Amino acid sequence: MKTAVIVFPASNCDRDAAVALENLTGRAPEMVWHRDTSLPKRLDLVVIPGGFSYGDYLRSGAMAARSPIVQDIIAAAGKGLTVAGFCNGFQILTEAGLLPGALMRNQSLKYVCKPQKLRITNSDSRFTKAYNGTADVTFPIAHHDGNYFADDETLTRLEKSGRVIVKYDGNPNGSARDIAGICNEAGNVMGMMPHPERAVDPLHGGTDGIALFKSILESI
Amino acid sequence: MAKKIKITPEIVKEHGLSEDEYHIILDRLGREPNINELGIFSVMWSEHCSYKSSRRHLGKFLTTGDKVIQGPGENAGVIDIGDGDAIIFKMESHNHPSYIEPYQGAATGVGGIMRDVFTMGARPIALMNALRFGEPDHWKTRQLVSGVVAGIGGYGNCVGVPTVGGETNFHKGYNGNILVNAMCVGLARTDNIFLSAAKGVGNPIFYVGSKTGRDGIHGATMASAEFDDDSEEKRPTVQVGDPFTEKLLIEACLELMATDAIIAIQDMGAAGLTSSSIEMADKGGVGVEINLDNVPQREENMTPYEMMLSESQERMLMVIKPGKEQLAFDVFNKWELDVAEIGKTTDTGNLVLKHKRKTVCDIPIAPLGDDAPNYDRPHVPTPPRPVLAAEDVFETQDYNDAIVRIIQAPDIASKRWIWEQYDRHVMTDTVDSSQSKGDAAIVRIHGTNKAVAITTDVTPRYCYADPYEGGKQCVAETWRNLTAVGADPIAITDCLNFGNPERPEIMGQFVGCIDGMNEACRAFDYPVVSGNVSLYNETNGVAIPPTPAVGGVGLIPNLDFFRTLSGAKDGDTLILIGETTGWLGSSIYLREILQREDGAPPPVDLAVEKLNGDYIRKLIRGRRVSAVHDLSDGGLAIAACEMAFASNIGLSLNGPSSGPAHSWYFGEDQARYLISVGKNDVNPILSTASAKGIAAQVVGKVGGDRIVGAGAFDVTLEGLRKKHEEWLPNFMNGTDA
């Protein structure tokens, strides 16, 4: 499987994503610089990692979403490429319009970092297949702007069509309908606030994230 | 312009220079300095840069050892952890700025300490913070906690370095002077460590990072007022941090460091361009010529004085190998940082500054360092306090109430509200952090199966009661905390926070603490490799309690063998290692239950510490224990509660075989550990201990959902945990105070 991780200025989970991908796919991902105008050829998966791209200035994800490489990601996603965004990656994907809604400041107004209980609400997606049914998992969360917002109509549409793939068990940030992660309509673009790449090694305190990467591997 | 300013005695005074100091300047220059030169002498000879009150005492510290690659004197200390890996670390204070602007003050403190570490070629891998606030009832405390914590998180989280631990105290002694001490630990290769000596003549000097603005300009209001009429508006005393630029700076510097383009590198910290250029030149034995017109400037019409004294953040100075200039430009341009060649090294031994085609400073560099004041300030030792006998300390009649009060006392209560705002997991090598309330944080060396253990400790109430014993204790506690997770303690950094050194009693505290610390360092072969001194922490003549914060670093050679306090299992036996006399002087019990802060603090027997600690480490490496916790604030009872919370299981403690129960449960004798042990290991451990002359006794067992102290308290685990967790969030939400 050929993967790529996008590196924006002040991405900071790029290495974390790369380590997880290399361990789980057996092959190191290509690290793609935000100024590049095109993705490497014949990719199976693009990961947009967590971090504080552009310092989270203006709005988290806003500036990264306008960078040259994201324009190519938008085009490739349109042709069916699998795209996964974690944390800041989720924020970037909503800002780029690849996913609906927006991630606002946490209701507590505070940054929150903790192991978070989650429920996989749809294990049919290509990102969650390897979870059996509606699994309960724990991934770390670490964000300041994870409060998912969309209008009611959008939220209902997302829920009805199975596009909400992960929900919080115990809402940590005020997200609408406890939403932690969603897919696009075609099912090939996914964003979530929690960090599955921080739950792939027993020393991380849990390995619930492995099945997420496995799901992607198996569906390709 | 600057050179027209006449140097009057008032201006000299406003620059914090004494008459004697000024005479030395006149003598070395053979003429009157101009205002730029005066400003430069003033910052170089300030307490902050010259350590004039502390230098001779710091010189006593043990600073060498077979693992020490670089001791004090560079940006940070460097130790060898084998396999070609080096750990680079330092701690620094940002007390005053954090009091004035808590968010930015704390944030720039974190930024500054990180620069000290990556300047030397290390990728920062962990941050710690040691915080002291005023009493909770003080009107400013809540706002300060909130701002400082947000600032530390805001900076470290953005840069993507995990903040893995720290400590937080509240005491009225810090009402007017909070302490914000930040520590950074980085990882480098032993054969790729960068130093600050600007060797060689004719080499280009590069400036990189952010532009220079009029931030935090030190020095005299009057003198500076003459530069500009609305100087007030133009001179923010507090710097604003830009973690985004810092992150880029780290990546860019590490990228350039992977080539052989850099001869010397130095971050611009306090006194910015002045101290960085002078220190580099002084260490390299060269002169420096800088053309200030080339310095990237954020504001218009900046004067040489302002540029040299600005403390704008996220800036670095480096000497580049001739021929590698383009490489440097390319790397910094790629990361979209400001970069400029601003000068070159010379053979004159002088610092020469050019501005608008004029020479605005030309002074010999040697005297700035060699002739810096070095005072032997008078000091009087702190009078010893009487030892309190346990029998003379009121024994509570309600132990359930006592344990609840202590577990939710501000210093003991859970600091979750703080550390949940810190990203503890980024870089995915955090093995243990504040999350488990562990003794030391554990951070894996990327791509290996070894780890560093990191801790910060000091018990200011002990240092106040007896600086010498308190000094020993803070070093011993870090050593013990590293030991408690199974690490080999290697070296420390420190941040010595004290009041006004011109007062003999304060200087006495300073000297006492240093002597005690040093004795402990020598006993453990545990050298000081870096550190920082923060003096004049006082308001209206009232000094803070002496607070020599110590940051300890150790190595866990193999992650298959380590322990934390969270592994206690149902059916385990609890063994207490170390002797209990029931020491209540200067204890938490005394302060929280009886509102008394008197009595001599517990003495530290360093030989016993070493003996007990080495045995604990051996037990961990032999996998003979399931959980370990050292005893500190609140003694046996509190250590047991913390182990129960972290392990998620109840436990019961036996009462004392003799003596009053309060001193047994809450006494703070040193050199003690609580270990949780499976049934088959109990007797072997007790007999080996006895053969080695180590005090060891069974003190209870693990199981159930209550925390029980025979003859004293009996409470539910969850009820007590709730009290422990509630205090800080309630306080911060204003629903309790």
Added chain:
Amino acid sequence: MKAIIHVGLKPGVLDPQGRAIARSLNDLGFDGVKDARQGKVIELDLTHTDEAAAKKDVTDMCEKLLANTVIESYRIDISTDE
């Protein structure tokens, strides 16, 4: 030329920041505060000399970057006085 852009949350989007401000002010004893909202102001220095052209460009900037129109609305003021 200068452009001042006010960006605020659309009505109906919960504003936790505003609410927290109102609460803190009440806590400090300012009982007269019923509600608060927080928005941002972005001030741009432009090289434009024509007001209409500036307005058009700035609107474009708002749509492309400065506001997230899923949650935010904006208002532009162009001023020519330096």
Added chain:
Amino acid sequence: MKAIIHVGLKPGVLDPQGRAIARSLNDLGFDGVKDARQGKVIELDLTHTDEAAAKKDVTDMCEKLLANTVIESYRIDISTDE
């Protein structure tokens, strides 16, 4: 009564956010942007009926909570129209 408070960094204080915005706009092809600054606007709904009293109270709020005058300055507009 309403109060609109503009809080911005004092001149000379580093505004990393503003700088990043300007740069990002330039990258998007908006060459006419020389510089940008970002500040906040806080809008308060007040029960006050007297303008002078409102102004005095709001000034107090700014000093105590809404601005840190070490690095920020503020401007208050009181409007009576609902």
